Amino acid sequence: xxxxxxxxxxxxxxxxxxxxxxxxxxxxxxxxxxxxxxxxxxxxxxxxxxxxxxxxxxxxxxxxxxxxxxxxxxxxxxxxxxxxxxxxxxxxxxxxxxxxxxxxxxxxxxxxxxxxxxxxxxxxxxxxxxxxxxxxxxxxxxxxxxxxxxxxxxxxxxxxxxxxxxxxxxxxxxxxxxxxxxxxxxxxxxxxxxxxxxxxxxxxxxxxxxxxxxxxxxxxxxxxxxxxxxxxxxxxxxxxxxxxxxxxxxxxxxxxxxxxxxxxxxxxxxxxxxxxxxxxxxxxxxxxxxxxxxxxxxxxxxxxxxxxxxxxxxxxxxxxxxxxxxxxxxxxxxxxxxxxxxxxxxxxxxxxxxxxxxxxxxxxxxxxxxxxxxxxxxxxxxxxxxxxxxxxxxxxxxxxxxxxxxxxxxxxxxxxxxxxxxxxxxxxxxxxxxxxxxxxxxxxxxxxxxxxxxxxxxxxxxxxxxxxxxxxxxxxxxxxxxxxxxxxxxxxxxxxxxxxxxxxxxxxxxxxxxxxxxxxxxxxxxxxxxxxxxxxxxxxxxxxxxxxxxxxxxxxxxxxxxxxxxxx
Numbered sequence: 001x002x003x004x005x006x007x008x009x010x011x012x013x014x015x016x017x018x019x020x021x022x023x024x025x026x027x028x029x030x031x032x033x034x035x036x037x038x039x040x041x042x043x044x045x046x047x048x049x050x051x052x053x054x055x056x057x058x059x060x061x062x063x064x065x066x067x068x069x070x071x072x073x074x075x076x077x078x079x080x081x082x083x084x085x086x087x088x089x090x091x092x093x094x095x096x097x098x099x100x101x102x103x104x105x106x107x108x109x110x111x112x113x114x115x116x117x118x119x120x121x122x123x124x125x126x127x128x129x130x131x132x133x134x135x136x137x138x139x140x141x142x143x144x145x146x147x148x149x150x151x152x153x154x155x156x157x158x159x160x161x162x163x164x165x166x167x168x169x170x171x172x173x174x175x176x177x178x179x180x181x182x183x184x185x186x187x188x189x190x191x192x193x194x195x196x197x198x199x200x201x202x203x204x205x206x207x208x209x210x211x212x213x214x215x216x217x218x219x220x221x222x223x224x225x226x227x228x229x230x231x232x233x234x235x236x237x238x239x240x241x242x243x244x245x246x247x248x249x250x251x252x253x254x255x256x257x258x259x260x261x262x263x264x265x266x267x268x269x270x271x272x273x274x275x276x277x278x279x280x281x282x283x284x285x286x287x288x289x290x291x292x293x294x295x296x297x298x299x300x301x302x303x304x305x306x307x308x309x310x311x312x313x314x315x316x317x318x319x320x321x322x323x324x325x326x327x328x329x330x331x332x333x334x335x336x337x338x339x340x341x342x343x344x345x346x347x348x349x350x351x352x353x354x355x356x357x358x359x360x361x362x363x364x365x366x367x368x369x370x371x372x373x374x375x376x377x378x379x380x381x382x383x384x385x386x387x388x389x390x391x392x393x394x395x396x397x398x399x400x401x402x403x404x405x406x407x408x409x410x411x412x413x414x415x416x417x418x419x420x421x422x423x424x425x426x427x428x429x430x431x432x433x434x435x436x437x438x439x440x441x442x443x444x445x446x447x448x449x450x451x452x453x454x455x456x457x458x459x460x461x462x463x464x465x466x467x468x469x470x471x472x473x474x475x476x477x478x479x480x481x482x483x484x485x486x487x488x489x490x491x492x493x494x495x496x497x498x499x500x501x502x503x504x505x506x507x508x509x510x511x512x513x514x515x516x517x518x519x520x521x522x523x524x525x526x527x528x529x530x531x532x533x534x535x536x537x538x539x540x541x542x543x544x545x546x547x548x549x550x551x552x553x554x555x556x557x558x559x560x561x562x563x564x565x566x567x568x
Contacts, residue, residue, distance in 0.1 A: 002380050002447070006217040006391060014182045014205040016090035018212070018248050023051035026223060026250040033226070033254040033269050034079050038261075042254065042269060045079060050247075053161060058087035058175040060164030064155070065092065065118045065141050067178055070188070072096040072111055072139075074129075075122030077233045077255065080145040080157050082243060084120045085233075089186050089205065091178035093117075096188045097234035100125065101559045108132040111139055113200060114188050114420070120145065120157070182206040185417055189236055189367050192558050200420035201236075207370040208240060210413045212248050214390035215241065218377045219339070219361070221273070223250035226334070228271040230256045230280070232559045236371040237341055241363075242275045266332040274335065277342040279561045281360065282478065284338075285349045286507075288327055288356070306355055320357030327356050337378065341365060342560055344452060346475050347383035354383075363387050364450060368429070368436055370414040374450040385449035386442075390414065395450055396435065397443055401467060404443050405453050409435040441469070458565065460490030462498050466542045473545065476538055477502060480531045481510045485555050487563055491547065501547040504528050505554055525550050 012018040022031075030044035061071065071088045073095065075081055088095035096114045098107060100122070107128060111119065112135075119139050121129055123146035142154045150156055168176075180186075187203040227246050231238035246253045254269035256262060266274070276284075292302040305323045312319050321328055328335065338353065338360045345362055353360040359378060364386030365371030374387035374395060381387075389395040393412035400406035415436045418426035429437045441459065442452040454469035461467060470488035477486040484507040490498040506524060515523050529548050536544045555563040 004377070004380050007220050009213050009216045012209050012213065012248065014090075014180045014209060015086060015186075015244070016180055018209065018244070019051055019054065019086060019090065022247055022250055023047050029223065029250060030252045031247060032079060032082065033252060035255055035257060038257050047247075047250075050082070052165075053083050054086045054090060055176060056164035056168055057083050057161050058091050058164070059167045059172055060160045061087055061092045061118070062175040062178065063164075063167055063172065064160075067091070067093060067174070069093040069117040070096055070115055071118045071120060072098050072114065072116040073120050073234070074098045074107065074125050075100055075120070075145055076124065077229055078122070078145065079255075080120075080122075081233055082253075083161075084143075084145075085239070085243075086247075087175075091175045091180065094186055094188055097239065098190070099192075099232065099234050099559055101232075104128045104131050108135040110190055110198075111136045114190075117141065118143065122146065123148065180205065182209070185420075188420060189234075191367055192560075199422060199425055201367045202417040202420050203236075203370050204417055207414050207416060208244065210392065211240060211370040211372055211390070212245055214392060214414070215363075215372050215375055216245065216249055217391055218375050218388070219337075220378055221245060221249045221251060225249070225251040225272045226254055226269055227251060228254045228256050228262070228265055228269060228274045230259070230262055231275060231277065235560050236367045237365060237560070238275060240371055241339070241341075263330060263332075266335065269332070270334045271332055272334050273337045273339070275339050275341070277561045278340060278345040279557075281338060281340050281345060281349060281353075284331075285352060286481075288330075289352075291326075309355055309357075318357075320355070324356040328358070331358070337361070339363060343562055344386075344471055344475060346478055348479065350383040361387075364452065366436075366438060368416045369410060369412075370416065372414070373410045373438070376449075382445070382447070382449045384451060385445065386452050388447075388449055394435075395444065400443075405441055405467070406443070407456060408438045408440045408442050408450065408452070410438065411435045441467075460488075460498055460500060462542055468498075468500060468543050473500070473502070473535065473539070473543065476535045477504065477531070480534070482507055482514075482527060482531055484508075485563060487555060487565065488545070499546045500544060501549065502532060502545045503549040503551055503555075505551045521550070 027048040028046050031047045031050045032045040033042040035042060070093055073081060073084050085095055096116055098110060115138050118141040120143045123144055143157055143160055145157045148156050182205045184204055185202040186205050189201045190198045227242055229242050233239050256265050293299040309320050309323050335358055340362045350360045361376035361381050363372055363375040365373050372390055374389050376387040393410055395410045397406040398409055411434050439456050440452050441454050441456055445451055454471040458470050459467050473488045474486050477483050483504055485505040487503045489501050491501050492498055511519055511524060528550050532545045532548050557563055
């Protein structure tokens with residue numbers, strides 16, 4: 001096992017301590033690059049200004065809403081969202097980040113389940129807020145992130161902020177001196193799922209702070225880094241790793257104008273790092289490969305470049321950025337690292353990107369673990385693995401099968417306090433020894449890397465007791481240029497055995513380049529079946545895909561761009 005020292009990180013007791021330290025260390029450095037309107041140039045917000053705005057808004061919250069209040073945030077990623085989050089955690093009470101894409105009946109249900117006192121929302125959600133006002137009796141205060149006519153219970157964010165500044169100038173210290181218990185629930189996060197099935201995860205500030213310290217000791221993130229924020233902020237992956245982490249390390253967060261503007265915003269902000277989910281990384285990779293292999297000459301030049309790059313690195317020369325200058329320029333010319341999480345990714349994609357000079361690592365986390373449980377290091381990584389356990393986190397495998405694959409469980413100070421108002425669910429997933437049962441299956445290799453094979457609830461069990469992991473087969477299918485998305489399931493034919501079925505949404509651009517623009521559905525079906533035969537050749541017979549369904553629409557996805565599985 002490699003013994004590579006961890007990066008040195010500073011200790012933080014809570015999120016207020018984290019912000020105050022960073023304001024002292026990096027007062028004039030930009031913490032955010034924001035755009036008030038699409039198409040405008042980025043404008044900078046310094047650490048000092050952000051710290052002052054958090055103190056002012058928090059002071060107004062304490063004065064108007066009261067210490068110990070539960071404050072929900074509903075809106076897109078924007079400066080007001082960041083202020084709201086830390087204004088609540090740093091002295092007001094409990095923050096409840098909500099998914100802005102939820103339908104109104106689910107939003108009202110989650111507000112009621114969390115017993116929210118105050119709702120901070122974007123004007124883009126005004127119609128929903130108006131529609132549910134009578135259904136959320138506990139919510140007494142509403143703060144709109146945009147300009148709005150104020151009433152006794154509805155406030156404008158800007159005016160609210162100004163009132164906080166006035167209170168501070170008059171000597172108010174109610175927020176500044178409010179006690180913070182690092183062990184108490186400060187963050188309430190709802191897992192994905194329908195209203196009745198979603199669980200409310202209780203996190204303390206200690207959960208988050210040890211996670212920040214742990215992940216930053218494994219991956220170097222510094223004051224010169226600029227992150228482009230592209231994932232939904234209500235997800236703990238983006239919130240902890242793409243917002244709080246940057247504030248902690250003195251980095252800068254650049255606002256993304258939308259998925260269509262990612263590469264444009266990368267160039268404008270001179271981004272150095274980005275957090276993505278597998279679908280995004282696959283999209284980046286596919287675009288690079290399409291351009292690199294547009295014709296025989298381009299393909300030959302690209303393959304020579306890859307061979308030359310690998311050869312030079314063996315003798316200590318790294319010329320990747322110059323050999324693949326066009327690739328780097330397409331990402332703005334400064335991108336050094338991509339962190340991928342949320343689901344497994346094809347190791348070939350990771351190694352391809354690394355060979356071109358953009359280091360890609362994957363991590364493994366869950367909302368219940370605040371969120372990171374394991375992470376590949378920039379100096380010690382395995383592209384087949386989800387990562388190494390974070391410092392202070394113990395990962396074990398239980399209930400192993402004949403191949404040593406079992407459920408992954410983890411224990412550490414980052415594990416949640418439990419599910420809010422759901423003791424039964426808490427006991428079902430946190431055992432008497434304090435280990436959180438992830439529901440994921442996998443094993444630890446000889447170097448202690450966590451290798452994930454699939455989800456317990458997704459496993460297909462053949463009638464002779466063999467385990468088939470859909471994620472493994474989907475990963476192989478994703479390597480085909482003709483497959484955009486796939487979902488593997490097991491269908492019982494009522495006779496011999498479970499039929500492994502692949503539902504495939506084709507990459508129509510690649511399909512049409514081969515079969516023509518008006519490709520016959522039967523020809524597309526034959527092409528997909530031919531690609532499936534190639535995958536079957538790489539597997540043992542009991543895992544063979546026996547049935548192929550071709551879709552003409554994308555799979556439905558969550559807001560974090562994961563395909564939604566339907567369980568029968």
